[in-house]
Amino acid sequence: MTALNFKITEEIELLRLVTVGSVDDGKSTLIGRLLIETKGAFEDQLLAVRKKKNKSDVTSADDIDLAMLTDGLSAEREQGITIDVAYRYFATPKRKFIMADCPGHEQYTRNMVTGASTANAAIILIDARHGVMPQTRRHTHILSLLGIEHLIVAVNKMDLVDYNENTFQTIRKDMQAYCAKQGINDLLCIPMSALAGDMVVIRGQQMPWYEGETLLASLELLSVMGGVDKAPFRFPVQLVNRPQTPALPDYRGFMGTVASGTVKVGDTIVALPSGKQSKVKEIVTFDGSPDEAFAPQSISLILEDNIDISRGNTLVHPHQLPKQDKVLTANICWIGDDALKVRNKYLLKQTTTTVKAIVTAIVSKTNIHTLAKEPSDALAMNEIGEIELKLQQPLQYDSYADNHVTGSFILIDTFTNNTVGAGMIQ
Numbered sequence: 001m002t003a004l005n006f007k008i009t010e011e012i013e014l015l016r017l018v019t020v021g022s023v024d025d026g027k028s029t030l031i032g033r034l035l036i037e038t039k040g041a042f043e044d045q046l047l048a049v050r051k052k053k054n055k056s057d058v059t060s061a062d063d064i065d066l067a068m069l070t071d072g073l074s075a076e077r078e079q080g081i082t083i084d085v086a087y088r089y090f091a092t093p094k095r096k097f098i099m100a101d102c103p104g105h106e107q108y109t110r111n112m113v114t115g116a117s118t119a120n121a122a123i124i125l126i127d128a129r130h131g132v133m134p135q136t137r138r139h140t141h142i143l144s145l146l147g148i149e150h151l152i153v154a155v156n157k158m159d160l161v162d163y164n165e166n167t168f169q170t171i172r173k174d175m176q177a178y179c180a181k182q183g184i185n186d187l188l189c190i191p192m193s194a195l196a197g198d199m200v201v202i203r204g205q206q207m208p209w210y211e212g213e214t215l216l217a218s219l220e221l222l223s224v225m226g227g228v229d230k231a232p233f234r235f236p237v238q239l240v241n242r243p244q245t246p247a248l249p250d251y252r253g254f255m256g257t258v259a260s261g262t263v264k265v266g267d268t269i270v271a272l273p274s275g276k277q278s279k280v281k282e283i284v285t286f287d288g289s290p291d292e293a294f295a296p297q298s299i300s301l302i303l304e305d306n307i308d309i310s311r312g313n314t315l316v317h318p319h320q321l322p323k324q325d326k327v328l329t330a331n332i333c334w335i336g337d338d339a340l341k342v343r344n345k346y347l348l349k350q351t352t353t354t355v356k357a358i359v360t361a362i363v364s365k366t367n368i369h370t371l372a373k374e375p376s377d378a379l380a381m382n383e384i385g386e387i388e389l390k391l392q393q394p395l396q397y398d399s400y401a402d403n404h405v406t407g408s409f410i411l412i413d414t415f416t417n418n419t420v421g422a423g424m425i426q
Contacts, residue, residue: 015224017099018116018148020139021125026156030125030194031088031101034216037201038090085115094220109138109382110335113422116143117408120224121150123215124175128161128191132174137368140175141384144182145331145424147404150222151179152188154215159193163206181371190215231295232320233261233269234398234406236351237313241300253284253300254309259351259405261320262294263301271307272314272396273324278305312353314396314406322398322406326391329363329426331400333384336413336420340379340387346420348391350409356392357411363387386426400424 019027086101100115116122122143126136143151153175161167172189179187190199191210198204201216213221241253263269267280282302283293293299301315309315316322334340340359348357363386365376379385400407411421 013094013224014096014098015121015219015222016119017097017121017123017219018102018112018119018143019099019123019125020102020112020116020143022127022130022133022135025125025127026194027101027125030123030154030156030192030200030215031099033194033197033200034099035088035090037197037216038092085111092216092220097219109135109142109333110419112139113142113146113333113335116146116148117422119146119148121152121219121222122148123152123154125154125156126171126175128155128157128164128167128171131171132178134368137178138382138384140178141182141366141368141371142333144179144184145333145384147400147424150186150188151184152190152215152218154194155189155191156194158191158198158207159196163191163193163198165191165207165209168210178371188212188218190218231260231403232322232398233263233267233315233317234259234322234403235263235269235301235315236353236406237309237311237315238352240310251302252306253302254315255298255300256352257298258293258295260295260403261317262292263315263317264292268318269301269303269315270318270321271309272316272322273394274308274313276307277318278303278307280304314351314353316396322396324394324396326394327360328389328391328395328397330387330389330409330423331384331426332379332387332411332424333422334379334381334420335422336411336418337381338413338420339381340385340421341377345414347412347414348389348395348409348423349412350395350397351406353395354412355395357389359387360390361388387423397425399426 019031021027088099088101090097100119102112102115124136124140126132155168155171158168168191175189176187190212191207192199192215194200198206199210199214201214203214235258236256237254238256241255243251263280263283265280265283268277269280270277280301281304282289284300284302285293285297342359342362344359346357348355362376362379364373365379365383365385367374368384376385398406407425409423410419411423412418413420
């Protein structure tokens with residue numbers, strides 16, 4: 001078994017991955033292969049899923065039921081499907097990885113949206129025998145809406161089609177055409193066999209006609225340098241810290257995570273929605289009090305003036321104000337059991353702000369096969385569309401294209417408190 005031995009340092013870049021695809025495309029097997037080949041699985045885990053229970057040790061990946069290694073829930077093991085999102089960690093000498101293993105079944109598309117929401121890159125698995133399935137198209141369209149930077153199409157189970165190049169090329173052209181309609185340019189297609197190991201970590205001998213890198217090598221080469229720290233400063237306030245101790249009788253720190261941009265001591269900031277201004281007196285972090293903070297650091301800001309700020313407010317620079325409105329147009333991935341309809345009322349949660357909202361129009365529903373915008377009077381579970389919302393009070397926001405944090409929201413059912421929709425503001 002190929003093993004990668006190395007010493008991990010703090011300077012290694014982190015890549016957040018998500019794996020998606022239809023049922024039985026081989027996601028669990030692929031992730032199991034990556035964990036074993038990069039030594040990301042513990043010995044007790046390997047022994048628990050060894051094929052021959054009387055075997056005292058594990059000497060190669062062939063001794064392991066790869067899918068069982070990653071299916072953690074008992075229901076997943078019994079049914080042979082992935083239900084919940086599971087996060088796996090592994091590393092190479094060049095990079096650390098956090099991989100979200102998402103369900104393939106249409107019923108659990110809602111879980112897939114959750115797992116993909118924070119990813120830098122996505123692996124879309126396709127069974128070489130079946131080609132591009134409806135769920136493959138649905139997942140790809142959702143990844144496009146979520147603005148995932150890099151998409152890798154892993155054409156899996158090539159061993160079951162005799163490693164036929166024409167089969168791979170047909171699937172590659174199909175996916176390229178579908179992605180081109182959505183403006184996706186960074187698309188890489190790789191043929192592989194997760195079960196046999198070909199083109200995952202090692203090249204193997206079966207596909208000399210493919211001249212590209214293996215999956216792992218391709219993941220190591222992806223750029224993860226986003227522009228979130230160069231975007232306008234956005235700081236949603238999560239908590240106002242007032243210890244009121246004898247040592248800190250007047251301390252007032254505004255705690256939260258920097259959604260985007262940077263802030264420095266001495267900067268003038270505006271508190272929204274009040275519009276009141278002050279200057280940054282001190283930045284407090286777990287490691288001390290730096291002169292500057294940037295996304296996505298968790299910090300506490302201390303201001304020079306005692307202005308009224310509470311949870312749900314947003315701190316910004318005065319020359320980089322966000323949009324503010326009570327009417328929104330957004331793309332929505334509907335994940336509720338009950339259909340979304342005009343006049344339905346929900347709670348809209350964006351960063352640390354929650355407001356009441358009503359659906360005023362369903363502009364269109366997306367046909368996942370053709371990407372055509374079709375008229376509709378409702379959106380059922382797992383359908384994607386464009387809607388208009390009217391809010392009880394103005395919301396401070398950016399378009400999702402400009403800022404994934406302040407441009408996204410969830411809709412919450414007011415009766416069940418369940419999340420029923422994931423939205424991206426236009």
